[in-house]
Amino acid sequence: MTEHADIQAPGLQLGEAPPRIPVTVEGALAALAMGTLAVITFANVLVRYFTSISFAFTEEYSVAIMVVLAFLGTAAAFAADRHIRMTFFTERLPVRTARGIEIGLLLVSLVLFAAIGWLGALYTWDEYRFESLSAGLGVPQWLYTVWMPVLSAVIVLRIAGRMVRVARAP
Amino acid sequence: MILEGSAILLLAFFGLLFLGAPIGVALGASGILVIGIEGLGIMALPTNVWTGIAKYPLLALPMFVLAGMVFERSGVAKRLVDFAAAIVGPRRGGLAIVSVLVCMVLGGISGSGAADAAAVAAVMLPPMLRQGYPRAYTASLVAAAGSTAVLIPPSIPFIVYAVLVPGVSVPALFIGGMIPGILAGLSLLVPAVWLARRGGFGLPAADEARIPLWQAFKGAIWGLAAPVVILGGLRSGAFTPTEAAVVAVFYGFFVGLVIYRTLTWRDIYAVLRDSAEVSAVVLIIVALATIFAHAGSTLGAFDALAQSLIGMTSNPTVMLLLITVLVLVAGMLIDAISIFLVFLPILLPIANTFGWDLTWFGVILTMNVAIGAFTPPMAVNLMVTCRVAGCSMESTVPWVLWFVAAMLGALLLVTFVPELVLFLPRMSGAL
Numbered sequence: 001m002t003e004h005a006d007i008q009a010p011g012l013q014l015g016e017a018p019p020r021i022p023v024t025v026e027g028a029l030a031a032l033a034m035g036t037l038a039v040i041t042f043a044n045v046l047v048r049y050f051t052s053i054s055f056a057f058t059e060e061y062s063v064a065i066m067v068v069l070a071f072l073g074t075a076a077a078f079a080a081d082r083h084i085r086m087t088f089f090t091e092r093l094p095v096r097t098a099r100g101i102e103i104g105l106l107l108v109s110l111v112l113f114a115a116i117g118w119l120g121a122l123y124t125w126d127e128y129r130f131e132s133l134s135a136g137l138g139v140p141q142w143l144y145t146v147w148m149p150v151l152s153a154v155i156v157l158r159i160a161g162r163m164v165r166v167a168r169a170p
Numbered sequence: 171m172i173l174e175g176s177a178i179l180l181l182a183f184f185g186l187l188f189l190g191a192p193i194g195v196a197l198g199a200s201g202i203l204v205i206g207i208e209g210l211g212i213m214a215l216p217t218n219v220w221t222g223i224a225k226y227p228l229l230a231l232p233m234f235v236l237a238g239m240v241f242e243r244s245g246v247a248k249r250l251v252d253f254a255a256a257i258v259g260p261r262r263g264g265l266a267i268v269s270v271l272v273c274m275v276l277g278g279i280s281g282s283g284a285a286d287a288a289a290v291a292a293v294m295l296p297p298m299l300r301q302g303y304p305r306a307y308t309a310s311l312v313a314a315a316g317s318t319a320v321l322i323p324p325s326i327p328f329i330v331y332a333v334l335v336p337g338v339s340v341p342a343l344f345i346g347g348m349i350p351g352i353l354a355g356l357s358l359l360v361p362a363v364w365l366a367r368r369g370g371f372g373l374p375a376a377d378e379a380r381i382p383l384w385q386a387f388k389g390a391i392w393g394l395a396a397p398v399v400i401l402g403g404l405r406s407g408a409f410t411p412t413e414a415a416v417v418a419v420f421y422g423f424f425v426g427l428v429i430y431r432t433l434t435w436r437d438i439y440a441v442l443r444d445s446a447e448v449s450a451v452v453l454i455i456v457a458l459a460t461i462f463a464h465a466g467s468t469l470g471a472f473d474a475l476a477q478s479l480i481g482m483t484s485n486p487t488v489m490l491l492l493i494t495v496l497v498l499v500a501g502m503l504i505d506a507i508s509i510f511l512v513f514l515p516i517l518l519p520i521a522n523t524f525g526w527d528l529t530w531f532g533v534i535l536t537m538n539v540a541i542g543a544f545t546p547p548m549a550v551n552l553m554v555t556c557r558v559a560g561c562s563m564e565s566t567v568p569w570v571l572w573f574v575a576a577m578l579g580a581l582l583l584v585t586f587v588p589e590l591v592l593f594l595p596r597m598s599g600a601l
Contacts, residue, residue: 073450083192
């Protein structure tokens with residue numbers, strides 16, 4: 001089985017270099033998040049079956065881990081260009097034009113995630129200031145939401161990195 | 171303001187989409203643009219994005235993606251293929267039939283059409299190429315067959331639908347989806363075999379080794395048992411969908427590590443990493459779609475659409491066909507979950523006006539989305555199988571349109587004979 005066989009794109013080839021910081025970092029963290037999710041959920045099933053105790057309250061953690069997983073995987077997918085997209089038209093353009101469009105689109109993506117990161121930071125700051133607690137466990141809410149701006153920053157860096165690589169492609 | 175805002179929203183979305191922006195980015199950026207221009211309140215955005223994916227029922231999504239991938243890597247798909255091939259026997263178009271059958275069984279393990287299609291495409295592509303099936307044909311067929319996964323339980327769109335629609339239960343939807351799912355899969359066999367005959371490909375070589383039926387069955391039994399475990403657990407109420415998924419994950423690891431001994435620890439890491447990325451790519455679309463949905467619903471663009479739909483006709487059949495077209499087109503653009511989030515507020519009042527059964531309504535909506543998921547040019551499933559097969563999406567058009575037509579036939583049957591959906595849940599007492 002080749003790596004990522006199911007999500008590898010032959011689609012748009014712009015001839016850029018691979019990322020200098022390999023995506024194994026995000027990949028490993030996302031794998032860890034996925035493993036944790038599976039173990040927590042499975043442990044929940046086992047505990048509920050063999051004892052009468054339920055630790056369903058862990059679902060608050062699980063849901064937060066899932067959001068972290070989504071942002072980590074998004075960063076890795078940006079670096080390696082594995083997001084679901086339609087390259088039907090750009091594949092037919094001269095590679096120079098396609099690169100120009102790609103850089104423009106990456107800029108749009110960068111602005112989008114910068115906005116999410118910035119607004120997410122303001123949101124987290126409010127949660128911190130007003131000391132809001134989570135509904136289930138009473139954990140300070142900012143401990144969950146802080147991952148949105150932090151990981152948006154990672155995504156922004158990955159997008160910027162790919163912009164530079166596409167611009168420098170021979 | 172409604173008209174102007176809606177126009178900007180749609181133009182920006184389609185513009186970005188056609189230029190090749192990731193779907194999530196197209197949704198999020200067009201939403202943010204309209205929120206900015208029309209002053210709709212930007213501060214709701216992070217809450218929307220967060221709560222868009224921080225939902226417990228959605229946890230079933232990464233779990234079913236993981237389950238599907240564990241089963242694929244543990245060699246279950248391969249053994250199911252051997253078993254199905256032993257049943258079908260050496261005939262023209264035989265491997266095409268096998269692909270459809272295996273997609274349907276795997277649809278009973280993973281709830282995602284794209285993951286299902288990817289797994290089967292990876293296994294079926296080499297033997298199908300050897301028998302002369304064109305790449306584009308294989309990509310089309312597997313994308314179409316894989317889309318039945320959202321109808322055959324477990325199905326993530328059904329879970330989301332049940333969460334959004336009061337009075338509809340997950341077991342009723344799951345059981346109700348079975349016959350339509352099977353019909354949808356079987357409908358594909360007609361064009362699959364006919365196209366193979368017409369094109370003169372898909373004939374197995376005479377000397378090809380065959381695996382005896384019993385031996386193939388013994389290999390496949392562990393995989394065949396998985397849908398039974400999942401469905402049985404759900405039906406008996408023993409598991410929530412997320413729990414059923416995680417049980418399937420660990421069952422898959424057990425089969426791969428202990429029974430088949432095909433998985434290594436390195437494989438397990440790769441499975442976790444890859445399924446995390448695949449889940450993330452879908453989840454981020456769901457998250458960013460909330461920005462688009464927020465812009466659209468705050469503007470009233472969706473309400474305006476609902477009102478004009480109701481105003482258009484009082485004939486239930488015409489309305490049903492209108493909705494079919496609407497959801498089908500939407501299904502080509504976005505995933506089922508986003509469609510439900512965006513369209514259900516519009517469609518539910520209409521369904522209530524006409525007194526339609528909401529379980530049946532959920533099944534036909536999902537069937538619509540399933541067809542949209544492999545209708546070019548923006549079909550998610552087709553994108554995935556084209557990537558595996560290494561062909562362009564446009565090359566699939568002469569093939570895939572036949573499959574679209576076949577499944578549309580099945581859809582019309584289910585649309586006009588609601589008992590096909592309702593009689594199983596009623597019989598089993600789930601309704």
